[in-house]
Amino acid sequence: MRFNEKEMKHFSKQKKWDKEGKLLYKGPKSQSYKDRWFRLIGNILFYYKTNEQGTQPESEASGVLILERCRIQHQPIADRPFVFTIAFPDDREKQHYFSGSSEKQCEDWIKMLRKASYEELRCTMTILKAKILKAKNQDPMMAFSHRSSHNPVSTRAQFLNVPENRMNRKVRSVPELRLDLI
Secondary structure, X not given: OXXXXXXXXXXXXXXXXXXXXXXXXXXXXXXXXXXXXXXEEOOEEEEEEXXXXXXXXXXXXXXXXXXXXXXXXXXXXXXXXXXXXXXXOOEEEEEEEEEOOOHHHHHHHHHHHHHHOHHHHHHHHXXXXXXXXXXXXXXXXXXXXHOOOOOHHHHHHHHHOOOHHHHOOOOOOHHHHHXXXX
């Protein structure tokens, strides 16, 4: 996946994130685990080298993983306890290994990483759509596709249940808007 490096650096310095913490990390080309500080922002996982105390991350991210079309799974048989992996279908040989300090920490990370993936959101939407269809015998998305389909602001305003004039406000933070779409 291609992305703008300057915007990604700015995005990695945000003060709000979905999850953060220290894990041991072994990349696809590494032979050993290293302490790294991780921050999950949306579907983007940043990792940082830790300071001497092993707590605070350095200012610049050492790397980034974009959690799209990936497989996240617990690794019960590994060279360390409490290991999980992230693998991408394009290159199954290149797995990223993570080791937590406890089973609970490992499970918490797996849960958050899976939840951050676009596929998970799409699956949830499909399940909810099927439940609404069964309950009301009508596709919930059809209400938005017929009315004002020529005006995306109007359609989006209807979907979000927001007055149309509020949808036309200028967005101040362009990098945040652009990365929300990833």
